[in-house]
Amino acid sequence: MEQVPGANEHRDYCKRVRIVLADPPAYTPWYDHELARALAAKGADVEVASTRFRFGELPAANGYRRSERFYPLSSRIPGRSRARLPLRAAEHLAVLAWLAAAKTDVLHVQWLALPQADAMLRFRSPAVFTAHDLLPRRTASRRRLWQTLLSRFDRVVVHTARGADALRQLGVEATVIPHPVYPSAAVRADDGRTLLALGVIRPYKGLADAIEVVRRLPDTRLVVAGDPAMPLDELRNAPRTEWRLRYLPQVELDRALGEATVAVFPYRAELDQSGAMLQALGAGVPVVAYDVGGLAEPIERFGAGRVVPAGDVDALTAAVSDLLSDAGALAAVRAGAERARAELTWDAAAAAHLALYREIA
Numbered sequence: 001m002e003q004v005p006g007a008n009e010h011r012d013y014c015k016r017v018r019i020v021l022a023d024p025p026a027y028t029p030w031y032d033h034e035l036a037r038a039l040a041a042k043g044a045d046v047e048v049a050s051t052r053f054r055f056g057e058l059p060a061a062n063g064y065r066r067s068e069r070f071y072p073l074s075s076r077i078p079g080r081s082r083a084r085l086p087l088r089a090a091e092h093l094a095v096l097a098w099l100a101a102a103k104t105d106v107l108h109v110q111w112l113a114l115p116q117a118d119a120m121l122r123f124r125s126p127a128v129f130t131a132h133d134l135l136p137r138r139t140a141s142r143r144r145l146w147q148t149l150l151s152r153f154d155r156v157v158v159h160t161a162r163g164a165d166a167l168r169q170l171g172v173e174a175t176v177i178p179h180p181v182y183p184s185a186a187v188r189a190d191d192g193r194t195l196l197a198l199g200v201i202r203p204y205k206g207l208a209d210a211i212e213v214v215r216r217l218p219d220t221r222l223v224v225a226g227d228p229a230m231p232l233d234e235l236r237n238a239p240r241t242e243w244r245l246r247y248l249p250q251v252e253l254d255r256a257l258g259e260a261t262v263a264v265f266p267y268r269a270e271l272d273q274s275g276a277m278l279q280a281l282g283a284g285v286p287v288v289a290y291d292v293g294g295l296a297e298p299i300e301r302f303g304a305g306r307v308v309p310a311g312d313v314d315a316l317t318a319a320v321s322d323l324l325s326d327a328g329a330l331a332a333v334r335a336g337a338e339r340a341r342a343e344l345t346w347d348a349a350a351a352a353h354l355a356l357y358r359e360i361a
Contacts, residue, residue: 014043014354017361020102020125023050023110024070024095028132029058030182031275032110036064038350049098051075055227056247070095080229092117100124105361108353112149115142119149126360129153131174134166134272134293143170154360157353159273160294166272177352178298179273181282181344185250186257188284193220193324196260196285199276201228201245206266206290211238213264213317220324225256226276257283261330262305262323265289266316281340286333288319298344303336 019039023032029050036046040063047065052075058066068075074088092114099109100121107125111132112118129150150156150172158164159179167174197210207224214222221240227247236243244256257263263280269292277295280287287305289295296307306323308315323330 016045016105017354017357018045018105019047019108019357020104020106021046021048021108021110022099022102023048024092024099025111025113026050026053026075027111027113028275029053031132031179033059033061034180034182034346035349035353036066037062038346039353040064041347042350042354044354047104049102054078056249059250069098089114096121106357108357109153115145115149119145119152121149121152123152126357127153128155128157128356128360130157131163131167132159132272133270134158134163147171155356157356160297162294162297163272175352175356177349177356178344179275179278180346180349181341182275182279183346184254184257184279184283186254186283186285189258190261191259192261194259194261195220195222195320196256196263196280197222197224197226198256198263198280199226199274201226201230201232203230204268204270206268207235209266209311209313209316210264211235211241212313213320214238214240216317217321217324220320223256223259225253253279254283257285260285262320263287264316264320265295266313267292267295269293269310278344281337281344284334284337284341286323286330286337288316288323290316298340299336302340302343303333304340305333305336 021032021036032048036048040046047067049067049069051070052068054075071088071091074084074091077084096117100123102125104125106128107123108128110130147170156172156174157177158174161176164174164176197207201207210222214220223242225244225248228245263285265274265277265287267290272293274295277287281304287299289299289307290310291307292310299305299307306319308319323333
C-alpha cells in the first residue's frame with residue numbers, strides 16, 4: 001500500500017518529541033489531563049508540570065507524567081483563603097525561573113498566574129501559550145502588558161474564531177484549536193424539566209439569571225453543581241433549586257449531567273470559552289447560553305442549543321421554555337449535542353497541537 005507522504009516522518013516526530021504542558025496554578029487540571037493523555041496516545045513524551053490541586057482528586061496520569069513542582073507551600077493552605085496570596089507571590093519567582101530554564105522540545109504554557117511579573121519571561125525552549133480566557137479579567141485593561149507577554153511565545157492558541165479576532169486587535173496572530181468536549185459516562189435520566197448550572201460559581205457566571213428563569217417557569221427546577229467562589233447570600237432562598245456545592249467527583253458529576261434536561265450558561269463577557277459548557281455537551285446535554293465570548297460557536301456549529309443576547313433574561317427564559325415545551329425542538333438540540341460530542345474530540349485537538357508544535361520544534 002502506498003504511504004501517505006510524510007506519514008512515517010509524522011510518526012517518528014511523535015515518538016521523539018518532548019512536551020511539557022505547564023499549568024503552574026492548576027487552573028484547568030482536567031483540560032491538562034485530557035490533552036496530555038491524547039498527546040501521549042499519539043506517541044509524544046509528555047509531562048504536565050503543575051501544582052497540588054487543592055479542591056479534589058484528579059484522574060490518574062495515563063500515558064504521561066504529572067509533577068507537582070510549583071507553589072509547594074501555598075498549595076498546602078486549604079480552600080480559598082486569601083492568606084496564601086503573599087506566600088504564593090513569593091513562590092512565583094521560582095515558577096518564573098523554572099519556566100525560563102526549562103529545556104524541552106516544546107514548552108506549552110496553559111496559564112500564567114501573575115502577568116505583571118510573567119511579562120519578564122524569556123524562554124529557553126520553543127514556547128506556546130493557550131489563551132483560555134484571552135485577557136484575564138483582572139488585567140484585561142492593560143493591553144500593552146498583554147502585547148508584551150504574548151510576544152514572548154512562538155505560537156498562541158485560542159479556542160474560538162472570536163478569540164482569534166480579539167487577539168488580532170492586539171497585533172497577535174493566534175491559532176484556533178476548538179476546545180474539545182469532556183468525556184462523560186452520564187446516562188440520561190432527566191424529568192424533562194431540570195436545568196443545570198454547572199461549574200465553579202463566580203460572579204460572571206450569572207447564576208442569578210438562571211434562578212430568575214426558574215422563578216418565571218414554575219414547572220422547572222434547577223440543579224446548581226459547583227464549588228462556590230463567591231457569597232451566595234439570598235440566592236440560597238431560590239425556589240425549586242437543589243444545591244450541590246463542591247467540586248463533584250466524576251460519578252456525581254455524571255449523575256448531575258444525567259439529570260439535566262438543559263444546561264444554562266448566562267455568563268457575562270469575561271471569558272472566551274467555557275469548560276463547564278463543554279462538559280455538558282460531552283454528556284449530550286443541550287445548552288442555552290448568552291452570546292458572550294466564543295460560547296456561541298460550538299452551539300451554533302452543531303445546533304446544540306440556543307444562543308440569546310447577553311443579559312436578556314426574557315430571551316433566556318423564552319429559549320428554555322421553548323425547548324422544554326417542544327419535544328421536537330428538544331430532540332433536535334440533543335442531536336446537536338451528540339454531534340458536538342462526536343466531533344470535538346481530544347484526539348483531534350492533539351493532532352492539531354502536534355501540527356502546531358512541528359512548526360517550532
